[in-house]
Amino acid sequence: MAAGLSLKDVTLQFGGVKVLNGVSFDVEPGVIVGLVGPNGAGKTSLFNCISGHYHPTSGSVTIDGTEVVGSPPSRLARLGLSRTFQHPALRLEATVLDNVMLGAHTRLPGGPVSWALGLPGTARAEREARAEALAMLEDAGLGWAAHVPADELSHGLHKGIELWRALLSRPSLLLLDEPAAGLSHGEVEALITSVRRIRDERDTTVVIVEHHMGLISALTDRVVVLDHGSKLMEGTAAQAQADPRVIEAYIGKDAADDAA
Numbered sequence: 332m333a334a335g336l337s338l339k340d341v342t343l344q345f346g347g348v349k350v351l352n353g354v355s356f357d358v359e360p361g362v363i364v365g366l367v368g369p370n371g372a373g374k375t376s377l378f379n380c381i382s383g384h385y386h387p388t389s390g391s392v393t394i395d396g397t398e399v400v401g402s403p404p405s406r407l408a409r410l411g412l413s414r415t416f417q418h419p420a421l422r423l424e425a426t427v428l429d430n431v432m433l434g435a436h437t438r439l440p441g442g443p444v445s446w447a448l449g450l451p452g453t454a455r456a457e458r459e460a461r462a463e464a465l466a467m468l469e470d471a472g473l474g475w476a477a478h479v480p481a482d483e484l485s486h487g488l489h490k491g492i493e494l495w496r497a498l499l500s501r502p503s504l505l506l507l508d509e510p511a512a513g514l515s516h517g518e519v520e521a522l523i524t525s526v527r528r529i530r531d532e533r534d535t536t537v538v539i540v541e542h543h544m545g546l547i548s549a550l551t552d553r554v555v556v557l558d559h560g561s562k563l564m565e566g567t568a569a570q571a572q573a574d575p576r577v578i579e580a581y582i583g584k585d586a587a588d589d590a591a
């Protein structure tokens with residue numbers, strides 16, 4: 332079931348530098364929310380605070396009402412959170428299928444070593460997860476790539492592997508960090524279709540960090556705009572694109588005044 336996410340006054344400081352400054356917003360179950368803002372605004376840092384990779388200096392992050400600040404990523408995975416990274420972290424020498432299978436370890440008994448050894452209690456679960464991963468690849472028209480080493484495939488497929496891997500953990504809350512970066516126009520269109528299906532057919536809440544405004548406009552119910560670590564505004568993608576504060580954050584005050 333799709334999960335709800337709530338952030339209250341999330342602040343993150345490294346030494347004397349405030350990277351996030353009292354960020355609050357809610358994401359209702361089953362919606363797609365975009366997290367946008369200029370380079371260095373704090374989007375990935377905020378994702379890291381939600382996914383347990385960073386520990387906020389203060390503030391609260393709850394998933395379905397459970398406080399998760401201070402929880403390691405492994406506990407968050409068990410609560411239904413899954414994420415992708417800006418730069419796909421793949422085992423390039425391993426096959427596409429084996430890379431996708433790494434997403435199963437949070438929900439299966441054992442892990443890659445016990446699966447490989449066929450230890451009791453793990454072999455059947457591993458076989459079922461492998462069949463599910465293969466079905467996902469076939470559904471995407473990529474059954475042919477399942478047994479190909481990842482390093483023989485394109486950047487677009489590497490981004491796809493990350494997404495399927497995240498899905499194999501059957502998340503109720505999915506964080507996507509710049510999933511469209513470096514994709515062709517056709518690949519972005521396919522990604523938009525995939526994310527809609529993830530929300531609708533897998534009952535998953537989705538939060539997306541993305542600079543590709545076409546994708547953000549096509550996919551999101553709402554966007555949250557960050558600038559210099561603070562929330563600038565929240566609204567639809569169209570409202571954000573028309574908001575003078577957002578235009579100024581992206582192109583600078585002088586240029587915004589000239590454009591007005």
Ligand SMILES: Nc1ncnc2c1ncn2[C@@H]1O[C@H](COP(=O)(O)OP(=O)(O)OP(=O)(O)O)[C@@H](O)[C@H]1O
Pocket residue numbers: 345350368369370371372373374375376377
């Ligand atoms: N571990 C860290 N130590 C120190 N500073 C950090 C750390 N992580 C992030 N920052 C700083 O936090 C600020 C926000 O970075 P972040 O990557 O979150 O921005 P972003 O909005 O995701 O940017 P982009 O769109 O370019 O990916 C930057 O100034 C960055 O240098």
